[in-house]
Amino acid sequence: xxxxxxxxxxxxxxxxxxxxxxxxxxxxxxxxxxxxxxxxxxxxxxxxxxxxxxxxxxxxxxxxxxxxxxxxxxxxxxxxxxxxxxxxxxxxxxxxxxxxxxxxxxxxxxxxxxxxxxxxxxxxxxxxxxxxxxxxxxxxxxxxxxxxxxxx
Amino acid sequence: xxxxxxxxxxxxxxxxxxxxxxxxxxxxxxxxxxxxxxxxxxxxxxxxxxxxxxxxxxxxxxxxxxxxxxxxxxxxxxxxxxxxxxxxxxxxxxxxxxxxxxxxxxxxxxxxxxxxxxxxxxxxxxxxxxxxxxxxxxxxxxxxxxxxxxxx
Amino acid sequence: xxxxxxxxxxxxxxxxxxxxxxxxxxxxxxxxxxxxxxxxxxxxxxxxxxxxxxxxxxxxxxxxxxxxxxxxxxxxxxxxxxxxxxxxxxxxxxxxxxxxxxxxxxxxxxxxxxxxxxxxxxxxxxxxxxxxxxxxxxxxxxxxxxxxxxxx
Amino acid sequence: xxxxxxxxxxxxxxxxxxxxxxxxxxxxxxxxxxxxxxxxxxxxxxxxxxxxxxxxxxxxxxxxxxxxxxxxxxxxxxxxxxxxxxxxxxxxxxxxxxxxxxxxxxxxxxxxxxxxxxxxxxxxxxxxxxxxxxxxxxxxxxxxxxxxxxxx
Amino acid sequence: xxxxxxxxxxxxxxxxxxxxxxxxxxxxxxxxxxxxxxxxxxxxxxxxxxxxxxxxxxxxxxxxxxxxxxxxxxxxxxxxxxxxxxxxxxxxxxxxxxxxxxxxxxxxxxxxxxxxxxxxxxxxxxxxxxxxxxxxxxxxxxxxxxxxxxxx
Amino acid sequence: xxxxxxxxxxxxxxxxxxxxxxxxxxxxxxxxxxxxxxxxxxxxxxxxxxxxxxxxxxxxxxxxxxxxxxxxxxxxxxxxxxxxxxxxxxxxxxxxxxxxxxxxxxxxxxxxxxxxxxxxxxxxxxxxxxxxxxxxxxxxxxxxxxxxxxxx
Numbered sequence: 070x071x072x073x074x075x076x077x078x079x080x081x082x083x084x085x086x087x088x089x090x091x092x093x094x095x096x097x098x099x100x101x102x103x104x105x106x107x108x109x110x111x112x113x114x115x116x117x118x119x120x121x122x123x124x125x126x127x128x129x130x131x132x133x134x135x136x137x138x139x140x141x142x143x144x145x146x147x148x149x150x151x152x153x154x155x156x157x158x159x160x161x162x163x164x165x166x167x168x169x170x171x172x173x174x175x176x177x178x179x180x181x182x183x184x185x186x187x188x189x190x191x192x193x194x195x196x197x198x199x200x201x202x203x204x205x206x207x208x209x210x211x212x213x214x215x216x217x218x219x220x221x
Numbered sequence: 222x223x224x225x226x227x228x229x230x231x232x233x234x235x236x237x238x239x240x241x242x243x244x245x246x247x248x249x250x251x252x253x254x255x256x257x258x259x260x261x262x263x264x265x266x267x268x269x270x271x272x273x274x275x276x277x278x279x280x281x282x283x284x285x286x287x288x289x290x291x292x293x294x295x296x297x298x299x300x301x302x303x304x305x306x307x308x309x310x311x312x313x314x315x316x317x318x319x320x321x322x323x324x325x326x327x328x329x330x331x332x333x334x335x336x337x338x339x340x341x342x343x344x345x346x347x348x349x350x351x352x353x354x355x356x357x358x359x360x361x362x363x364x365x366x367x368x369x370x371x372x373x
Numbered sequence: 374x375x376x377x378x379x380x381x382x383x384x385x386x387x388x389x390x391x392x393x394x395x396x397x398x399x400x401x402x403x404x405x406x407x408x409x410x411x412x413x414x415x416x417x418x419x420x421x422x423x424x425x426x427x428x429x430x431x432x433x434x435x436x437x438x439x440x441x442x443x444x445x446x447x448x449x450x451x452x453x454x455x456x457x458x459x460x461x462x463x464x465x466x467x468x469x470x471x472x473x474x475x476x477x478x479x480x481x482x483x484x485x486x487x488x489x490x491x492x493x494x495x496x497x498x499x500x501x502x503x504x505x506x507x508x509x510x511x512x513x514x515x516x517x518x519x520x521x522x523x524x525x
Numbered sequence: 526x527x528x529x530x531x532x533x534x535x536x537x538x539x540x541x542x543x544x545x546x547x548x549x550x551x552x553x554x555x556x557x558x559x560x561x562x563x564x565x566x567x568x569x570x571x572x573x574x575x576x577x578x579x580x581x582x583x584x585x586x587x588x589x590x591x592x593x594x595x596x597x598x599x600x601x602x603x604x605x606x607x608x609x610x611x612x613x614x615x616x617x618x619x620x621x622x623x624x625x626x627x628x629x630x631x632x633x634x635x636x637x638x639x640x641x642x643x644x645x646x647x648x649x650x651x652x653x654x655x656x657x658x659x660x661x662x663x664x665x666x667x668x669x670x671x672x673x674x675x676x677x
Numbered sequence: 678x679x680x681x682x683x684x685x686x687x688x689x690x691x692x693x694x695x696x697x698x699x700x701x702x703x704x705x706x707x708x709x710x711x712x713x714x715x716x717x718x719x720x721x722x723x724x725x726x727x728x729x730x731x732x733x734x735x736x737x738x739x740x741x742x743x744x745x746x747x748x749x750x751x752x753x754x755x756x757x758x759x760x761x762x763x764x765x766x767x768x769x770x771x772x773x774x775x776x777x778x779x780x781x782x783x784x785x786x787x788x789x790x791x792x793x794x795x796x797x798x799x800x801x802x803x804x805x806x807x808x809x810x811x812x813x814x815x816x817x818x819x820x821x822x823x824x825x826x827x828x829x
Numbered sequence: 830x831x832x833x834x835x836x837x838x839x840x841x842x843x844x845x846x847x848x849x850x851x852x853x854x855x856x857x858x859x860x861x862x863x864x865x866x867x868x869x870x871x872x873x874x875x876x877x878x879x880x881x882x883x884x885x886x887x888x889x890x891x892x893x894x895x896x897x898x899x900x901x902x903x904x905x906x907x908x909x910x911x912x913x914x915x916x917x918x919x920x921x922x923x924x925x926x927x928x929x930x931x932x933x934x935x936x937x938x939x940x941x942x943x944x945x946x947x948x949x950x951x952x953x954x955x956x957x958x959x960x961x962x963x964x965x966x967x968x969x970x971x972x973x974x975x976x977x978x979x980x981x
Contacts, residue, residue, distance in 0.1 A: 186642035325803035338490035794946035
């Protein structure tokens with residue numbers, strides 16, 4: 070059976086940390102779908118179209134990787150696209166606790182879906198989209214944390 | 222002296238995790254008051270009346286357990302109702318740190334009131350009202366995390 | 374029903390941190406037994422007799438508090454003395470995780486026994502028997518961390 | 526390319542927690558080798574032969590799962606058996622930090638090997654081999670934490 | 678070379694915890710600038726002028742200590758005032774992780790600036806501006822957590 | 830007044846992580862003494878002479894940095910050499926809690942001595958002497974984690 074995995078997030082914007090997780094995880098799966106979750110209450114810095122375009126361009130050479138967007142429960146989107154796995158990268162201990170709480174609840178709701186974790190490589194553990202947005206908002210230069218194709 | 226305890230929270234809604242903590246703690250006290258703290262800045266998903274009704278119905282067979290609501294400082298409410306104890310359940314490490322900060326400050330303000338902690342049982346550690354509300358908001362089925370009487 | 378509680382530990386030696394937890398918890402229970410767990414593999418700094426004597430002297434004015442020693446599983450000793458509760462003080466986050474693991478396992482083995490946690494007061498959070506022993510071993514003065522009756 | 530994974534540990538003894546991680550992870554890989562690391566300085570409770578026999582019996586119906594033992598660096602054993610992945614289960618935050626330190630160092634030494642993490646299911650998060658051995662050593666009954674085939 | 682340090686924060690209001698960190702750190706530096714970061718999205722309880730006045734009054738006897746305010750990236754303000762160091766106090770583990778993430782990112786953006794950490798003394802670890810504001814907002818008495826000159 | 834700092838540890842062996850902390854901290858102080866604590870109960874992998882020689886060679890070009898060894902309480906050694914500061918690097922959250930406990934106790938015993946913390950740079954956070962010794966003991970190549978002058 071084909072192993073399909075969803076990598077959910079807001080990717081606002083995609084960082085070198087995300088790229089590192091994706092590149093290290095992609096061989097585990099036959100298809101890896103990068104899923105941009107959207108919900109009306111949270112205002113993104115970059116438009117959904119812009120975020121999808123960046124991701125599509127970065128990974129266009131690898132046809133195992135796709136980008137999509139969804140609303141609603143992440144596990145419902147997994148079931149819709151046939152993903153038996155979810156991928157999450159963990160940078161910090163506090164990330165870990167939050168991720169585990171979500172994973173536990175998702176497992177209770179959808180026991181057929183497993184969440185697989187990779188830890189951020191030391192070099193990329195610094196990078197979070199939230200901090201990157203802070204840098205951008207305050208006029209700083211965030212280029213070193215972002216893929217070359219992410220030009221804002 | 223009668224041992225009176227306040228179990229403060231927003232109970233939006235009460236979950237099986239809360240029920241588990243209450244059932245395991247109730248024998249420690251002569252009276253256990255479930256106190257719904259309300260403050261104007263935070264919008265609840267369920268009305269105060271609805272939340273109180275659910276709690277009252279769930280525990281109506283046990284006359285040691287009551288439900289109340291309050292505004293202002295939790296320690297002021299403790300003093301008003303004569304509670305020498307506060308009860309808190311801890312699920313996660315990050316819960317613990319926040320709870321300890323609150324407990325330390327409360328102890329500085331009101332040295333006569335002790336905060337007593339129970340850890341969530343493994344089976345219920347998954348359940349938080351916040352995640353339950355996310356499931357409900359996204360059209361998911363949260364029944365397995367809620368007491369039967371909580372029908373929304 | 375009488376509420377009986379075991380406060381297990383090695384108390385090698387009893388510190389002001391322990392005394393603080395005991396004094397804040399004692400009103401919750403009708404009887405509080407301070408239980409010194411002994412096991413052959415771990416070498417104590419102070420003899421069992423010495424440790425029991427210190428504790429007995431410190432609390433001799435309060436007939437709700439007793440001292441005892443035991444071998445084997447802590448829950449077996451609880452059942453033997455009729456304790457429905459165990460008391461544990463938590464200083465640090467890493468304490469908390471370890472304590473919760475023990476509490477979870479104890480609850481699985483003996484569902485009739487609840488572990489109740491208090492957090493160390495800020496002023497006493499510094500004090501651990503392990504660090505106190507290090508100070509003593511290196512010729513330092515640990516008096517400020519110990520009850521007056523603990524003279525070594 | 527065949528996906529081969531090593532699940533390293535001491536399995537002294539294998540618990541229901543280990544079994545749960547293995548069953549949830551096995552579909553991710555084409556082959557999953559349970560590797561018992563041995564080193565002379567640490568004394569096991571159960572003999573290596575006993576531990577291997579238990580594991581072999583538990584998973585004998587699934588020919589994707591094998592058991593092996595090794596000495597020396599875990600990444601050297603991975604390379605010897607052609608494993609591109611290592612699997613680790615995480616129960617607690619403190620586990621996570623230690624596991625990440627090991628994974629970081631392994632990644633620095635062998636960038637071709639990825640460590641994949643699953644979190645313990647809530648129901649099994651209680652169970653650690655260390656605590657299980659404590660129960661056994663103190664004459665307690667650890668059956669509820671162990672696979673039926675682990676009879677000691 | 679003169680050692681100049683920025684102690685950034687919102688100081689809304691300055692607490693005894695802040696004062697303790699400043700007093701213990703000041704000898705490390707030749708000049709210590711207390712920098713109130715302001716950004717339009719976050720509404721303070723006390724006006725910038727009020728906060729600056731309190732700080733200036735508290736430290737008016739020590740001419741190594743100054744107060745300033747800034748907008749934008751903290752590292753840009755460091756460079757503007759010639760600070761090679763940033764000072765941060767850590768109360769809790771969760772503080773630590775967040776502080777480290779910020780420090781890592783700042784180090785990547787400005788390798789010439791080091792962030793130096795002090796841990797809160799046990800007695801002051803309780804005190805956070807956030808909790809102090811909660812007490813004030815709910816009509817409680819927060820005097821014991823505040824310098825005498827902070828009268829609201 | 831001259832600012833003198835002790836950087837205590839076992840440095841068994843000194844790693845690139847230690848070197849990174851030292852280089853980033855040295856400008857804060859007028860003199861930085863690297864102090865190798867020795868105690869009879871812990872068996873080192875490398876001899877005290879070897880460890881001192883490596884450190885002396887690595888920093889011989891910087892006359893602000895010295896190496897020494899000591900027995901007994903670290904604060905007693907600080908007082909002996911006139912150090913008002915201790916330096917510690919923090920890699921992980923669990924490091925932080927342990928370091929804070931030690932720092933709290935040291936501050937209680939010697940209020941004139943402050944412990945200053947730096948966080949490991951992301952690139953060096955991987956490296957601990959303990960893990961390095963594991964690699965060496967198992968015949969692995971630990972060169973990438975060690976200064977060039979550390980040849981074993």
